[in-house]
Amino acid sequence: MIQIPKGCKDVLPxxxxxxxSIERKARTEAARYGYEEIRTPVFEHTELFSRGVGxxxxxxxxxxxxxxxxxxxxxxxxxxxxxxxxxxxIENGLASEPLPFKAYYICSAYRYERPQAGRLREFHQFxxxxxxxxxxxxxAEVICFANALLKNFGLQRxxxxxxxxxxxxxxxxxxxxxxxxxxxxxxxxxxxxxTRFEKNPLRILDCKNEKCKQFTAGAPSMLDYLCHDxxxxxxxxxxxxxxxxxxxxxxPSIVRGLDYYTxxxxxxxxxxxxxxxxxxxxxxxxxxxxxxxxxxTPAIGFGMGIERLIMVMEAEGAEKSKPRxxxxxxxxxxxxxxxxxxxxxxKLRAEQISCxxxxxxxxLKAQFKYADKIGARFVAxxxxxxxxxxxxxxxxxxxxxxxxxxxxxxxxxxxxGRVNENGxxxxxx
Ligand code: ATP
Ligand code: MG
Numbered sequence: 001m002i003q004i005p006k007g008c009k010d011v012l013p014x015x016x017x018x019x020x021s022i023e024r025k026a027r028t029e030a031a032r033y034g035y036e037e038i039r040t041p042v043f044e045h046t047e048l049f050s051r052g053v054g055x056x057x058x059x060x061x062x063x064x065x066x067x068x069x070x071x072x073x074x075x076x077x078x079x080x081x082x083x084x085x086x087x088x089x090i091e092n093g094l095a096s097e098p099l100p101f102k103a104y105y106i107c108s109a110y111r112y113e114r115p116q117a118g119r120l121r122e123f124h125q126f127x128x129x130x131x132x133x134x135x136x137x138x139x140a141e142v143i144c145f146a147n148a149l150l151k152n153f154g155l156q157r158x159x160x161x162x163x164x165x166x167x168x169x170x171x172x173x174x175x176x177x178x179x180x181x182x183x184x185x186x187x188x189x190x191x192x193x194x195t196r197f198e199k200n201p202l203r204i205l206d207c208k209n210e211k212c213k214q215f216t217a218g219a220p221s222m223l224d225y226l227c228h229d230x231x232x233x234x235x236x237x238x239x240x241x242x243x244x245x246x247x248x249x250x251x252p253s254i255v256r257g258l259d260y261y262t263x264x265x266x267x268x269x270x271x272x273x274x275x276x277x278x279x280x281x282x283x284x285x286x287x288x289x290x291x292x293x294x295x296x297t298p299a300i301g302f303g304m305g306i307e308r309l310i311m312v313m314e315a316e317g318a319e320k321s322k323p324r325x326x327x328x329x330x331x332x333x334x335x336x337x338x339x340x341x342x343x344x345x346x347k348l349r350a351e352q353i354s355c356x357x358x359x360x361x362x363x364l365k366a367q368f369k370y371a372d373k374i375g376a377r378f379v380a381x382x383x384x385x386x387x388x389x390x391x392x393x394x395x396x397x398x399x400x401x402x403x404x405x406x407x408x409x410x411x412x413x414x415x416x417g418r419v420n421e422n423g424x425x426x427x428x429x
Contacts, residue, residue, distance in 0.1 A: 007113065007121025009307065014323065021321035022306060023106055025152045026126045030104040033145045035128055038103040040084035046074040052083035052292055054259020056200040058192075063111040077110035080258070081127040082288070082301055089131060090294040099132030106306075118276030118308045127303040128282075131289065134298035136236035139264045139284060140244065143237075146280050146302050147246050150268055153309060154318035158279060161251035162241075162266040163222065164234040165202065168287070170227035175201050177220045185215045205255045208275075221252035230263055237264055260285040264300070272315040279312050280304040325375030328355040328414050330392075331367040333383035341382050344392070344410060351411035372397065378414055380405070 004010060011019055027037070046066050053060050065077040078084055085103060088094075094101055106126050113119050126149075130142055143160070150158055166174065178201040186194055189204075189212050196203040205216050226234065241248055248266075256265045265283035282302025289297040313320060330345050332338030341357040348355045356374065358367050364381070371379045380392040392410060395402045405413045 005121070007115035007119075009120060009122070017321050017323045018310060019306070022153065022309065023126075026104070026106065026149060026304075029145065029149050029152055030128065032148075033102070033128075033141065035102045035104040035145075038085055038088060038105050038129075039107075040081075040088050040105070041078075042108065043075050043077050044084055044087065046076040048083050048087055048292070049076055049079060052086060052260060052288060053080065054200075056196065056203060057259045059111060059258065063113055065110045065112060078107070079111045080109055081105045081107050081125050081303060082129060082258075082260075082285070083292075085127075085129045086131075086288055086292055086294075086299070089129075090289065090292060095132070095294060095297060100138065101129070101131040104128045116276070118273065118305075118311050120307055123308075124306040125303045126306060127301060129299065129301040131297055131299045133300075134286065136233050137240060138298075138300055139233075139237045140240035142282065142300050142302060143241060143248075143264075143266055144244055144246055146266075146268060146282065146304070149304065150280065153313055155270060155279070155312060155316055156318070157272045157316050158268045158270045158312070160246065160248040160266060160268055161254050162237070162248050162264065163250060163252055163254040164226055164230055164263050165222050165255055165261055165265055165283075166226050166230045167262050170225055170230055171202070171222070174220070174222050174225040177225065178202065178204065181219050182215065189215065200259065202255050205253055216253065222255075223250070223252055233263055256281060256283055258285075260288040260291065262286045266302070270312040270316065273308075273312045276308060277312065278305075279308050323375070324354075325377070326354045326356050327376065328353060328378040328380060329367070329371035329374065329376035330355060330357040331364060331371070331379055331381045332358055333364055333381070337382040337384065337387050340387060340407075341380070344380070344382070344407060348411055348414065351415075353411055353414055380410060 049064060050060050055061065059079045064079055067075055069075050085105060089101060104127065106124070108122055108124050110122055113121060115121060128142065128145060130138055147160060165171065179197065182189070182197055182201065182204060186197060190207065190209045193204045193207050193212050204212065205219060207213065207216065254265050254267055261283045263284040263286070266281070267278050268280040270277045270279055280302055284300040286298045288299055328348060330341035332341035338358060345355045345357040356376070362370065368379060377397055379395045379397060381395070382392050386392055390407050391404045392407060393402060394405045394413065
């Protein structure tokens with residue numbers, strides 16, 4: 001038997017409603033904040049990610065799905081959504097349209113990771129991108145958007161953690177301070193952290209290794225190294241969030257896993273889901289667009305893992321959506337009445353009523369059983385007698401009441417769910 005690749009998951013029809021409800025709520029919230037959808041390819045030139053996400057990030061250094069296509073081009077399955085959006089923004093000249101540019105995406109992403117709860121190789125993200133605005137209000141609005149999004153999903157145990165990782169100018173001093181702090185402990189730290197020490201010491205703060213975490217706890221804080229402008233920016237973001245009554249905790253250990261971040265970074269973390277509690281992460285990346293060849297353009301955004309969101313919703317016992325059921329099942333008792341049921345089903349669908357009829361040549365009893373399983377509210381039975389009268393025998397599965405309804409009035413009856421005008425009672429039960 002051929003099995004699904006490691007780290008992937010099927011969304012089966014019985015679970016689809018959960019995904020659809022999440023996507024619907026996310027799209028609705030995005031519209032409230034003035035975001036339009038953007039769709040970009042699943043794969044891009046590898047260089048986009050190595051330049052955009054950064055060579056020293058975990059993603060680029062070890063998690064990418066990269067291959068040569070038949071034309072010998074190095075192609076990579078997108079490990080995140082931002083780089084593709086940034087490329088599309090530049091390539092389509094969107095910088096010359098009125099700014100800010102606001103777009104959201106719902107996409108799959110691919111990372112070669114060790115699969116575990118909440119950590120997959122194919123996963124899905126909802127993300128938002130805001131380009132062209134460098135004001136603290138842009139940061140605050142994006143965070144409010146993320147906060148509103150998570151509220152819609154009924155999460156109670158998530159907290160918002162924010163930090164500022166400064167700009168390239170003030171970060172240089174901080175890197176030195178981090179190096180001085182970690183140097184004596186390097187021998188006891190993981191191999192990755194020894195590489196990070198040389199290439200990007202900030203990244204050490206993001207290490208998930210328990211041993212390394214012991215040392216990161218006492219590391220100097222970036223907040224003590226912020227330059228005047230970065231400090232001022234962060235102060236205003238905090239003030240605006242407080243004004244908007246969005247609760248947050250300043251957490252200097254939040255640095256984010258991608259190289260392109262500057263200034264504000266944030267995560268929404270649930271304490272209900274163990275190690276993989278980060279549902280949503282984001283921040284400012286003022287250097288990204290110029291890094292990809294555009295003129296300097298400030299940018300900010302976030303990404304939310306949908307599988308993680310579902311996992312956290314389950315862990316928190318947040319109320320989930322209910323599956324949608326077919327409204328009516330049309331049962332036929334013989335060949336002619338089955339054909340009539342087929343036709344009536346078409347008519348009901350044309351009236352926007354969801355319905356099914358028998359495609360399995362089942363007995364009436366088995367058809368009722370099936371109708372029950374699919375959660376049909378009404379079952380309309382058609383047999384010889386009904387055919388002759390031009391009426392169906394309709395059973396309301398909720399109240400168990402049966403009524404005879406004119407074929408022509410079936411749609412109206414099902415929509416209103418009440419006794420037909422002349423109040424005829426059932427003659428078959
Ligand atoms: P982590 O620290 O958990 O590895 P990250 O910093 O790599 O996360 P981002 O690149 O910021 O994560 O991605 C944004 C969101 O996407 C995460 O907060 C998480 O919800 C989700 N996510 C990231 N990697 C995975 C994965 N392998 N499987 C499922 N969801 C993921
Ligand atoms: Mg990661």
